[in-house]
Amino acid sequence: MICVLTGGTGGAKFVDGLRQVMPSEEITLVVNTGDDLLWWGLYVSPDIDSITYVLSGMLSRERGWGVKGDTFLCLQAMGQLGEPTWFHTGDRDLAVHLLRSRLLAEGRTLSEATSIVCGKLGVKARILPMSNSRVETRVDTPIGELSFEEYFVQRWYQDPVKSVRFAGASDAEPAPGVIEAITSADAVLLAPSNPVTSIGPILAVPGIREALLSARGKIAAISPIVGNSPVAGPAGILMAAQGLPCSIAGVAQAYEDFLDILVCDTRDARAADALRKNGLRVQCTQTIMRSAEDKAALAREVLALVSPAPSSAESSTSDTSFRPLGRQP
Amino acid sequence: MICVLTGGTGGAKFVDGLRQVMPSEEITLVVNTGDDLLWWGLYVSPDIDSITYVLSGMLSRERGWGVKGDTFLCLQAMGQLGEPTWFHTGDRDLAVHLLRSRLLAEGRTLSEATSIVCGKLGVKARILPMSNSRVETRVDTPIGELSFEEYFVQRWYQDPVKSVRFAGASDAEPAPGVIEAITSADAVLLAPSNPVTSIGPILAVPGIREALLSARGKIAAISPIVGNSPVAGPAGILMAAQGLPCSIAGVAQAYEDFLDILVCDTRDARAADALRKNGLRVQCTQTIMRSAEDKAALAREVLALVSPAPSSAESSTSDTSFRPLGRQP
Numbered sequence A, B: 001m002i003c004v005l006t007g008g009t010g011g012a013k014f015v016d017g018l019r020q021v022m023p024s025e026e027i028t029l030v031v032n033t034g035d036d037l038l039w040w041g042l043y044v045s046p047d048i049d050s051i052t053y054v055l056s057g058m059l060s061r062e063r064g065w066g067v068k069g070d071t072f073l074c075l076q077a078m079g080q081l082g083e084p085t086w087f088h089t090g091d092r093d094l095a096v097h098l099l100r101s102r103l104l105a106e107g108r109t110l111s112e113a114t115s116i117v118c119g120k121l122g123v124k125a126r127i128l129p130m131s132n133s134r135v136e137t138r139v140d141t142p143i144g145e146l147s148f149e150e151y152f153v154q155r156w157y158q159d160p161v162k163s164v165r166f167a168g169a170s171d172a173e174p175a176p177g178v179i180e181a182i183t184s185a186d187a188v189l190l191a192p193s194n195p196v197t198s199i200g201p202i203l204a205v206p207g208i209r210e211a212l213l214s215a216r217g218k219i220a221a222i223s224p225i226v227g228n229s230p231v232a233g234p235a236g237i238l239m240a241a242q243g244l245p246c247s248i249a250g251v252a253q254a255y256e257d258f259l260d261i262l263v264c265d266t267r268d269a270r271a272a273d274a275l276r277k278n279g280l281r282v283q284c285t286q287t288i289m290r291s292a293e294d295k296a297a298l299a300r301e302v303l304a305l306v307s308p309a310p311s312s313a314e315s316s317t318s319d320t321s322f323r324p325l326g327r328q329p
Helices: A008-021 A046-055 A073-080 A091-105 A110-120 A148-154 A178-184 A200-204 A208-213 A235-241 A248-254 A266-277 A292-306 B008-021 B046-055 B073-080 B091-105 B110-120 B148-154 B178-184 B195-204 B208-213 B235-241 B248-254 B266-277 B292-306
Strands: A002-006 A027-031 A037-039 A042-044 A126-129 A136-141 A144-147 A163-167 A187-190 A218-222 A261-265 A281-285 B002-006 B027-031 B037-039 B042-044 B126-129 B136-141 B144-147 B163-167 B187-190 B218-222 B261-265 B281-285
Touching (some): A008 A046, A027 A178, A110 A126, A126 A178, A136 A148, A178 A208, A218 A292, A248 A266, A261 A266, A261 A292, A281 A292, B002 B195, B008 B027, B008 B046, B046 B091, B073 B091, B136 B195, B144 B148, B163 B195, B261 B266, B261 B292
Parallel strands (some): A002 A187, A027 A126, B002 B027, B218 B261
Antiparallel strands (some): A037 A042
């Protein structure tokens, strides 16, 4: 059983690889909910949606979010009604938001609503929101404090960032199962997600960082920074705002208290050497995921690294020879 | 200024004619809300929607409900999530339900939400829900009591009907403006709607029947029954359940305490004679509305009938010579 902390499009891509190389039933995902928003009166959880769509085979790989082949006629009609349209919810995508919103209105928790939606869509992995409490990522900019989606989607991360905070985090509790999933997993993986606004909110929930410190399995993070630039999105700007260098060293620093292994791109070999001198185990590999094969190869390599009885030569050569962690001797 | 009591597809067709022959600004519509339902957690008001779509030019004339050219991808996705799909909300149509539901959740009344939606869609007529209280048409059948939409749409009005009641009506109040619109109108028209489940709920709201009895303008009803059959839908079954014959006599009986003029089809000339002997003014004309021209002709004829200074020869011969009631000498 492995546990993955994830958020954002990088996280979704990595999970798309994982599901190719191990049984989904053996994956528990702890997902960022700091980006959640009320949109047209509906509760939208962008990172839970992306992971749900990846694992049900519904994700639009072209866009990296939403449902493949979706249309946007309701969005267009909302625009004609004078409603905001900057957050692109597709017509098929709306179904998940409608169902979740109704379940929440009926008194279900976000965990329960997520589990019900996953059940309906045949998702076999366990998707856990980081918390059932509202934790909202707030980005402070010269035009005022923005929600993450306002900053990222509405304004295309053009605003300088003064700081980031996670409103509500100090009063939040981890969702049921989160702590146990982390502490009891054979390995914990931090997806190549933005360390500040995708993984940061998860770590800000009281108890989760402590769970990582007492995890029995190895903890590996895949760097979303390659050659001192983020693979996608505003990770660099946001890391700088939090006093972290935009480099694999910055990623290592964000996770330094609990990280066992950092997986970085081969382009960062020199920076990796520097980190190794500080005692961190660092593995350089191909981390850019362009194809399904890229995703599977990265997932396979990461799993081999964290395996208690590694047989990386075997596990990285063919799909059929791969044995998921939980079944290894 | 004229006031129209309306509901259902017959009502929508008649209003489509009215808007062709008089300024929309001079029409107030009092609309049935007994069919309203919570659908996927959204508040849907089928009759208000149809009238809104007619008056904004958005109605699908092929279907008689919903938005023309609409698609149903969210509906399909809801089906995949195991949610009910018998009530067909289109992707564009959803926008109105989303906006209205959000406005209601924010504390607006149905009147206010309707007015806001109409404003956004450029509707110039005034659309009033019969009441801002929840009045629910309940149809008692051998399988139990059904909501109107369950009876009509989900089960295709196949169930025998024991009785119909309007739950909540006795505690309901007319929405703001309804009583004044009826009492002060130059004429009140009852659209060719189902007398039991489209007009019946309106008349069941305390105060509305009394307002009709004290209206200063003439009151005319267009019969939805032609040759002892309803033009469409279950009006005959529902009238029988309420002890009314399925005939123009049954329509006259439903409205007998306040009706001045009954407009019926030429096919009912003999039955019309019988009603005239009882002292009712009855006008026979072509009431089946197949084309835009049919709708306009019926609307023009009805307006001429209720005009305080009728010039029906003039007003029924050409569009340009038509002078709306409010402007006649």
